Amino acid sequence: MSRIKEAILETNLQGHKAFIPYIMAGDGGLETLKPTILKLQELGVTAIEVGIPFTDPVADGPTIEEAGRRALAKGTTLRKVLETLATFADEVAIPLVAMTYLNPILAYGIDDFAKDAYKAGIRGVIIPDMPLEESELVHPSLQAAGIDLVQLVSLTSTPGRIEKLTKASEGFIYAVTVNGITGARSSFEGNLEDHFKTIQSYTDTPVLAGFGISTPEHVKQFGSFTSGVIVGSKIVDCLTKGDWETIENLVKASKAVPLA
Numbered sequence: 001m002s003r004i005k006e007a008i009l010e011t012n013l014q015g016h017k018a019f020i021p022y023i024m025a026g027d028g029g030l031e032t033l034k035p036t037i038l039k040l041q042e043l044g045v046t047a048i049e050v051g052i053p054f055t056d057p058v059a060d061g062p063t064i065e066e067a068g069r070r071a072l073a074k075g076t077t078l079r080k081v082l083e084t085l086a087t088f089a090d091e092v093a094i095p096l097v098a099m100t101y102l103n104p105i106l107a108y109g110i111d112d113f114a115k116d117a118y119k120a121g122i123r124g125v126i127i128p129d130m131p132l133e134e135s136e137l138v139h140p141s142l143q144a145a146g147i148d149l150v151q152l153v154s155l156t157s158t159p160g161r162i163e164k165l166t167k168a169s170e171g172f173i174y175a176v177t178v179n180g181i182t183g184a185r186s187s188f189e190g191n192l193e194d195h196f197k198t199i200q201s202y203t204d205t206p207v208l209a210g211f212g213i214s215t216p217e218h219v220k221q222f223g224s225f226t227s228g229v230i231v232g233s234k235i236v237d238c239l240t241k242g243d244w245e246t247i248e249n250l251v252k253a254s255k256a257v258p259l260a
Ligand SMILES: O=P(O)(O)OC[C@@H](O)[C@@H](O)c1c[nH]c2ccccc12
Pocket: 022, 049, 051, 059, 060, 064, 099, 126, 128, 152, 181, 182, 183, 184, 210, 211, 212, 213, 230, 231, 232, 233, 234
């Protein structure tokens, strides 16, 4: 079974919701990557989404975009991120998910990327600017290396499209909670519970909610009808401030959601 799916199901079996924090690799310098990942692991997160900074991050809101700019200014590249991760991969028991746009992967070479990413502890990738129709470009190499290709399902996808994306997604389904870009929000619109339940009805791969989730209440709200949550901008913001207490409270909220 997929290592990521397994980690999420294990978390759920323990009576908790999955919690996946997003971090921007190289923000604060690549030397912060190891202590940050090890500390998050210690807090009991299910997996970690590791962002690769990119010059044209079309899906990213201001917090992630700024973090990416800081990381690029420090000379962070995909190659350096994978090399750094590989130096402490034996200390990381939880799976890592790389969030990268397509260009850095193509520039690296797809096969080499897949092999080096696996050695770095990466067990899944999210490529937000790659449509499902193009995924054969990277899927065979990823599959050969043992890396999941996670699909994003947006609120505006048509029912037929939702079914297709859901069935294609590996590891988990990244179900987006809002129309638009990443970033902390105070509230959400519409009947999301039905939307998420429809997505889950097509598959036994866990559905996780992401985008805008930034408080313990949000974690509980979305956790009540999904297998877990992804929190990005809020985590990036807390890491910049060194505010680990808020991060800990977000993780704790995922362990306080009664299983549906
Ligand atoms: O920042 P938010 O609103 O908490 O959302 C998570 C998000 O940042 C992270 O998963 C992510 C960062 N960049 C992305 C690009 C596309 C999809 C997802 C992402």
